[in-house]
Amino acid sequence: MHTKKPLSGVRGIARTSIISLIALTMGAAAVGFLLLPTAQADFRAQGIWDSICRAAGLPSKWGNPAAEDRAKPMVSTNVVLLPAMSKQARPASIGRGATLALNCTMCHGALGMSRSDAPNLAGQYPEVVIKQLMDYQSGKRENALMAALARNLTEQNIVDLAAYYASLPKARTAPTSYDETLPALVRVGDPMRNIAPCISCHGGVDQKLGAPWLEGMPKQYLVQELGAFKSGKRRNDGQQQMRNVARAMTVEEIEDVSNFYARKALPGH
Ligand code: HEC
Ligand code: HEC
Incomplete structure (x- = not known):
């Protein structure tokens, strides 16, 4: 064995x-x-x-x-903002833009003042209109309606439209003195939560290239966009500037700042 x-x-x-x-x-x-x-x-x-x-x-x-x-992560926008985009346009460009804008009045209103919940375009900074239209074209900002409308616009069309809308008078809102009556986030932000004051980017005190003019926008639109940045549904803001702000905001604060920016001019003003 x-x-x-x-x-x-x-x-x-x-x-x-x-x-x-x-x-x-x-x-x-x-x-x-x-x-x-x-x-x-x-x-x-x-x-x-x-x-x-x-x-x-x-x-x-x-x-x-x-x-x-x-290995680069997915970029939030393909548009590189240049100071030249915010320059005063030539009259010929504004004129061509006015003709093209006839396709837009149905929603954005005659003279760029929306009567629905679409954003106002009157007096909007030109580089904002250029960037947003390009983002709709590339799909970086998602909206089926605007994507379809932006698809056939040439770069010159976009520049002309932006020039036209920038030339229109801005919405008239109730006057403000940028004092304590403003929502705190608008005026001073909240350093503890890393929120810079809205007026340091959106006009009032300073405007950062590409930050839209918000005063007089339809309230529903403001609430919707802030909610979309907060949830990440809208993500075409470079360096997550707005997603970082909106994520730190409560639903009440979104309501509050939207009420402020949407304030209407008093009758007779
Ligand atoms: C059928 C309605 C409709 C028409 C027509 C339309 N838009 Fe819009 N537009 C909208 C809506 C709704 C939004 C907001 C969509 C979103 O939430 O992204 C918008 C958003 C925009 C924005 C972004 C504004 C901002 O403040 O971020 C620009 C710029 C714009 N439209 C330009 C145009 C131009 C230029 C035309 C004409 C060629 C046009 N639109 C035609 C409904 C319309
Ligand atoms: C650091 C600068 C900065 C600060 C601070 C900031 N924003 Fe913005 N915001 C931007 C930029 C830039 C955009 C445009 C993003 C893009 O390219 O689509 C934007 C977009 C928006 C939009 C979308 C508007 C439109 O028409 O598309 C709303 C609404 C908004 N901001 C509200 C606010 C509010 C309210 C605050 C203060 C609580 C605030 N933002 C603070 C830079 C800023």
Whole structure:
């Protein structure tokens, strides 16, 4: 009868554990380098070298120079705002824009003052109209209606429309003195929550390139857009400027600031 020597039993165990150790290491590597990175939002199959660099925290361009570009997260807008976009337009451009705008009056109103819940365009900063129309074209701002309307506009059409609307008089609102009667968020923001004052970007004190004129906008539109930034449904704001603000706001605060911006001129003013 053949009996196993005790030593070969020990060897057997050692061999099994070495094999299991190798299997475990390879399994862990597969999970760590290949499986887990695929679960990341911006993962694109870039080969094992890239996965290893990513897992090890090394810049992957050491191994693959093009990988850096491909690893860029999805951008929120393709439009690069330039100071030239906010320049005073020539009369010819305004004239062409007025003709094109006949297709827009149904919703945005004659002279750019909406009678529905569509935004006013009268007196809007030109670079805002340009950027928003381009974002509708590219789908970065999602709205089926505006996407269909913007699709056939050439770049010159867009510039002309923006010039026309910028030339129209802004909505008349009840006067304000930018004092304590304003909602706190509008006037001073809330440093504790990292909210800058609305008037530091939207006009009143200062206007940041690309920040829309809000005074006199339909209230429903303001509530809707702030809600859309808050939920992430609207995400065409570069560097998440507005999503960061709206996410930190309560529903009551959204109501409050919208009431303020939508305030109407008193009769007789
Ligand atoms: C059938 C109604 C309708 C028509 C016609 C229409 N719009 Fe609009 N437009 C809207 C609505 C509704 C919105 C807001 C959509 C959203 O929430 O994104 C909007 C948004 C916009 C905005 C963004 C404004 C802002 O403050 O962010 C611009 C710019 C604009 N429209 C321009 C135009 C131009 C130019 C035309 C004509 C070529 C036009 N629209 C025709 C309904 C319309
Ligand atoms: C740091 C600058 C900044 C601050 C502070 C800021 N905003 Fe904005 N806001 C922007 C920019 C830029 C946009 C345009 C985003 C885009 O490109 O679509 C915008 C868009 C909006 C819109 C959409 C308007 C439209 O017609 O499309 C609303 C509404 C708005 N902001 C309200 C507010 C309110 C209310 C506050 C204060 C609580 C505020 N914002 C604070 C920069 C700012």
